[in-house]
Amino acid sequence: MLTFSQIIGQEKAKGFLKKVLARDKTPHAYIFSGIYGIGKTSTAMALSMALNCLSPVNSDACGECRPCRQMKGGNFPDFISLLPDGQNIKIDQIRELNRQLSFAPVAGKYRVCVLHQSEAMTSEAANSFLKTLEEPPSGTIFILKASESLNLLPTIVSRCQRINFQPLPVQEITAWLVKERGLNEETAMILAKTSGGSLGLAIKMSENDFLDKRQKWLLSLINLPAMSGDEAFEMALEYATGKAKSAKNSSDGEETGVLDILGVWQNWYRDLLLVKDDCRTDLLINPDFQYDLKNTSKNYKMTNLIKAMMKIDQAQTDIIRMRNSKIVMEYTVICLRNLALDKIQTTS
Numbered sequence: 101m102l103t104f105s106q107i108i109g110q111e112k113a114k115g116f117l118k119k120v121l122a123r124d125k126t127p128h129a130y131i132f133s134g135i136y137g138i139g140k141t142s143t144a145m146a147l148s149m150a151l152n153c154l155s156p157v158n159s160d161a162c163g164e165c166r167p168c169r170q171m172k173g174g175n176f177p178d179f180i181s182l183l184p185d186g187q188n189i190k191i192d193q194i195r196e197l198n199r200q201l202s203f204a205p206v207a208g209k210y211r212v213c214v215l216h217q218s219e220a221m222t223s224e225a226a227n228s229f230l231k232t233l234e235e236p237p238s239g240t241i242f243i244l245k246a247s248e249s250l251n252l253l254p255t256i257v258s259r260c261q262r263i264n265f266q267p268l269p270v271q272e273i274t275a276w277l278v279k280e281r282g283l284n285e286e287t288a289m290i291l292a293k294t295s296g297g298s299l300g301l302a303i304k305m306s307e308n309d310f311l312d313k314r315q316k317w318l319l320s321l322i323n324l325p326a327m328s329g330d331e332a333f334e335m336a337l338e339y340a341t342g343k344a345k346s347a348k349n350s351s352d353g354e355e356t357g358v359l360d361i362l363g364v365w366q367n368w369y370r371d372l373l374l375v376k377d378d379c380r381t382d383l384l385i386n387p388d389f390q391y392d393l394k395n396t397s398k399n400y401k402m403t404n405l406i407k408a409m410m411k412i413d414q415a416q417t418d419i420i421r422m423r424n425s426k427i428v429m430e431y432t433v434i435c436l437r438n439l440a441l442d443k444i445q446t447t448s
């Protein structure tokens with residue numbers, strides 16, 4: 101779909117791959133690790149294109165020749181994507197892959213095979229895939245996408261060239277959203293900051309009213325000390341039962357809406373800490389809430405802000421571990437309310 105030169109950021113990863121391509125001796129397996137939405141799949145595609153291009157320029161694809169056009173059109177037969185079937189990549193899928201790989205590439209010199217969410221391989225599948233890696237079919241390059249390479253079998257990791265992808269700078273995501281999606285500068289910047297450096301996530305958030313939801317979630321938090329215990333419980337229940345849709349219901353992330361809310365709240369306490377400590381306002385993730393942040397931070401003890409962040413961190417871990425999200429949210433909201441009520445005593 102894209103050439104290296106069209107991919108945003110990731111200079112180190114692209115530079116490494118171009119160097120490898122120039123040597124004409126490519127490792128047969130890679131692990132592309134890093135968070136969702138920062139260009140791992142695009143880079144895998146660019147690598148496939150550069151490997152098969154009939155007239156590459158500076159180790160990058162020309163974008164014009166037949167294999168390049170096929171890649172761009174999504175119909176290059178030697179580019180294989182393997183996705184989890186449900187929660188896992190299963191052994192049957194690896195067997196089917198091995199069967200496909202027993203034939204030579206049909207359209208180009210190299211076949212590129214991308215395993216999305218490779219951590220989702222069952223142990224049977226991983227052991228079977230390990231055998232494939234040990235005796236790789238010629239002309240086949242494997243790319244294992246993973247959020248953390250540590251979640252893979254060490255015996256698989258040791259047979260792959262590891263390439264780490266970094267979150268993208270806020271300015272680059274902001275500029276892209278302004279140019280390609282026509283967003284205004286402020287909206288683009290808030291999305292870029294909230295996305296944690298993931299362009300993919302920022303795009304999704306721009307498409308699903310995320311900013312409206314964020315505003316609602318933040319206002320609930322600001323109003324928390326004024327709520328009765330019952331009202332706070334009700335709010336926790338509403339948020340826990342998934343009335344808030346997720347911003348990242350993608351192939352790469354199974355996060356629920358609750359995690360989106362907790363992420364926004366986590367950023368809020370982080371901003372409160374920064375404001376309380378008189379840090380630079382350009383570091384704020386929620387610069388449009390500067391006024392509320394200043395007002396709210398006055399009432400908070402520093403230690404309570406840190407405690408609130410730790411409570412949210414614990415809630416995120418609990419929810420990822422599939423604990424009952426209703427109980428987790430109720431407990432968390434009540435803790436956050438108590439911390440908000442434990443105000444600094446002013447003498448005035």
Ligand SMILES: [Zn+2]
Pocket residue numbers: 152153154155156161162163164165166167168
């Ligand atoms: Zn080409």
